[in-house]
Amino acid sequence: MHIGRGIPQGRETGLRSSTTTGQVWSDIVLNEAGTRALTMYFAPGSRTHWHRHQGGQLLYTIAGQGWIQERDGESATLGPGDVCWTEPGVEHWHGSAPDSQLIQLAVHFGDVEWGPGVADEEYRLP
């Protein structure tokens, strides 16, 4: 049994920059046997870079409004309680809506392969 306690507070050391656009904090709450869980905080209009998860990713939206988009153009809005599964190896990004904070639990499996940032024109959903 391995337990990660509480929703961390988005401490200063959790502020990410090399793989995000805007202000994104993340705290690892669990890291076991290739399964990693992070609490992620996105200021409005913030998002990850494009990336792929070797074993896929499950996103659980805790609060706020989020966006997710896959490289093939499929996209969706995510609200509290929504669960979104991204298949292994599928390039995608996720982040907050332009006018909303976002808190998500991201559970991902295996290694992460990072790609380019998400430009403003990509960020606008179809």
Next chain:
Amino acid sequence: MHIGRGIPQGRETGLRSSTTTGQVWSDIVLNEAGTRALTMYFAPGSRTHWHRHQGGQLLYTIAGQGWIQERDGESATLGPGDVCWTEPGVEHWHGSAPDSQLIQLAVHFGDVEWGPGVADEEYRLP
């Protein structure tokens, strides 16, 4: 991309009895490639039977206070925001504290093997 929307409402058809003690509702929000996510509602003092997950289980506590115990005697309390990983094949149960409701997102991998119910004397934590 596969999305399960919102926190389901614990509909009547979700009320479980053959693998639970007390009142437990569950709704499947995602079922993809051996990864299954359920929202689970436990009335106070309710719990699952003993069970094992072939590929392990990640529990995210949304609201209330929960208990989890493994067959070897390891146990813990779980509150909102806590993430708990149970190793593949490890027999365990989870449920609400005696005086609290509990809502959890349970993400489990592979098949479930059910065991006996959790007696009142087992339910009391060490």
